[in-house]
Amino acid sequence: MQMSFTRTMSDTRLIFLRYLRQTLRSKVAVVFGALQPLLYLVLFGPLLSDLVQVRGFGAGGAWQVFVPGVLIQLALFGAGFAGFGLIADLRSGVVERLRVTPASRTALLLGRVLRDTVVVALQGVLLVGAGLALGLRAPAGGIAVGLLFVVSLAVSVASLSYVLALRTRTEDAFAPLLSAVTLPLMLLSGILLPMSLAPGWLDVVSRFTPFRYVVDAARAAFLGDYATAAVAEGTLVAVVLLVVSVTLGARCFRRENA
Amino acid sequence: MIDARGLARTFTTGHGTVEAVRGVDLAVAPGEIVGFLGPNGAGKTTTLRMLTTLLAPTAGTAAVAGCDLRGDPAGVRRRIGYVAQGGGTDPAVPAGEELDLQARLYGVPGRGERIAALCARLNLRGLEARPAGSLSGGQRRRLDIALGLVHRPPLLFLDEPTTGLDPQSRGDLWDHIRALREQDGTAVFLTTHYLDEADALCDRLLIIDGGRIVAEGTPAELKRRVAGDVLTLELADASGAEPARRALSPHPAVREATVTGRGVRLTVEDGEKALMSLIRALDGAGVELASLSLSRPTLDDVFRTVTGRSLRDAA
Numbered sequence: 001m002q003m004s005f006t007r008t009m010s011d012t013r014l015i016f017l018r019y020l021r022q023t024l025r026s027k028v029a030v031v032f033g034a035l036q037p038l039l040y041l042v043l044f045g046p047l048l049s050d051l052v053q054v055r056g057f058g059a060g061g062a063w064q065v066f067v068p069g070v071l072i073q074l075a076l077f078g079a080g081f082a083g084f085g086l087i088a089d090l091r092s093g094v095v096e097r098l099r100v101t102p103a104s105r106t107a108l109l110l111g112r113v114l115r116d117t118v119v120v121a122l123q124g125v126l127l128v129g130a131g132l133a134l135g136l137r138a139p140a141g142g143i144a145v146g147l148l149f150v151v152s153l154a155v156s157v158a159s160l161s162y163v164l165a166l167r168t169r170t171e172d173a174f175a176p177l178l179s180a181v182t183l184p185l186m187l188l189s190g191i192l193l194p195m196s197l198a199p200g201w202l203d204v205v206s207r208f209t210p211f212r213y214v215v216d217a218a219r220a221a222f223l224g225d226y227a228t229a230a231v232a233e234g235t236l237v238a239v240v241l242l243v244v245s246v247t248l249g250a251r252c253f254r255r256e257n258a
Numbered sequence: 259m260i261d262a263r264g265l266a267r268t269f270t271t272g273h274g275t276v277e278a279v280r281g282v283d284l285a286v287a288p289g290e291i292v293g294f295l296g297p298n299g300a301g302k303t304t305t306l307r308m309l310t311t312l313l314a315p316t317a318g319t320a321a322v323a324g325c326d327l328r329g330d331p332a333g334v335r336r337r338i339g340y341v342a343q344g345g346g347t348d349p350a351v352p353a354g355e356e357l358d359l360q361a362r363l364y365g366v367p368g369r370g371e372r373i374a375a376l377c378a379r380l381n382l383r384g385l386e387a388r389p390a391g392s393l394s395g396g397q398r399r400r401l402d403i404a405l406g407l408v409h410r411p412p413l414l415f416l417d418e419p420t421t422g423l424d425p426q427s428r429g430d431l432w433d434h435i436r437a438l439r440e441q442d443g444t445a446v447f448l449t450t451h452y453l454d455e456a457d458a459l460c461d462r463l464l465i466i467d468g469g470r471i472v473a474e475g476t477p478a479e480l481k482r483r484v485a486g487d488v489l490t491l492e493l494a495d496a497s498g499a500e501p502a503r504r505a506l507s508p509h510p511a512v513r514e515a516t517v518t519g520r521g522v523r524l525t526v527e528d529g530e531k532a533l534m535s536l537i538r539a540l541d542g543a544g545v546e547l548a549s550l551s552l553s554r555p556t557l558d559d560v561f562r563t564v565t566g567r568s569l570r571d572a573a
Binding site for chain 2: 093
């Protein structure tokens, strides 16, 4: 047991480094990956400054509502696209080649997920930094909690994206399914505008989607309201999602003919 | 190296169950090069995927490289090398990085030297920094083989190793595969569509069709056993064809004799030995011979005899 745990850790590190190098190799991925969060802030953020007065927008400044939302969006979309990389590796035969080595099956998943998570986390830090420069004011502790939510969501979403990629195996099947899942999830979670603005029925529907709770929790954290039901619910949802997603992913990667 | 008994795999699809492999028994000795021949859909790849732990068998047992396939798949993986038909490299990743990762995953001691030695041996030196996608077809295939050999496995699986290569690269690869056995005693289990490849490379052949092994033996044995040599006689006068057929049919070596236009086509056992007495029989019947040709059976003939189809058509 001890042996296999050590093995999984060292294999995870090897796989992580392989895919980190892959990301760094692509100049477009690096430049656009850094630019993307800034685009949200610069091209969408200003629209919100006058909305603060609208009833239901929530407490705090526009940036305190908007930045946590974009953070969660980063996790949802950045990590959600991870499956495309796996499909490319399925086609090139890399997945099969690695599966015939004694590498831990779990590591083949975790190494990839770790890379995706590091990329999302770095984008998140960049986003918060740019937000601060543009006028975001939030307690350091709240920002840290928000980033923890992002990391936990990135792990979950990347794992689920890999499960979906393994099931579908082609971009043609994966891409439409991915948008079919992520678009409603994004809209219903109140990422761009808080759900407190929503009419009753929409608010009810959004309570059935997990990201809603995480977004609300991250917003509360950015306001410095840590001991609230919102943070507790968000934490619970994030942890349950994490455990379920990673378990599902690991089981999928361990299956003999995956 | 391999000892498989009753290996079977059934797939469940929307339309019911498909028996891809129906009870395969096979054995491969250390240092042996064994070819696995069969048309697409015969169960070749499914069998290979089972033996390399990529697919769980639905029935049967197998010991691969000394480890039980079901009980210790991780042990099997440590001791085998596998080169898939399409290879297994990311086109953007430099060859050297792929080799390094592979060596680390297998925990190869003296990684750098091992990789350098492999590159020297497989003519990959100087290509380590090049992305796999920029290599030629032959170079990429040699890189795939190097990846399969990094940990010095006693058993190497090659799935259609020369498909898509030009004739020179094919011959070159055959030499490398033979050298593996001669220098390291590596056993090689390869699938192929090419009969000349099976003929040139393999000590022993297994022919699979419809999920079962339908013939087995050395290339020479198989040819002798199922086909026989073909002797084509052309006569000076077409009217002699029928008398010639009647004169030759009773000969003990002749299995089959058919009239073809102005000649006779015979399937003969051990043609070279029977040749003289056949000509004498023809002479005795007063038939004048214009020309004759004796051809050894090809593996395609073997395949046709065993399965009733040509390998080329089936593929």
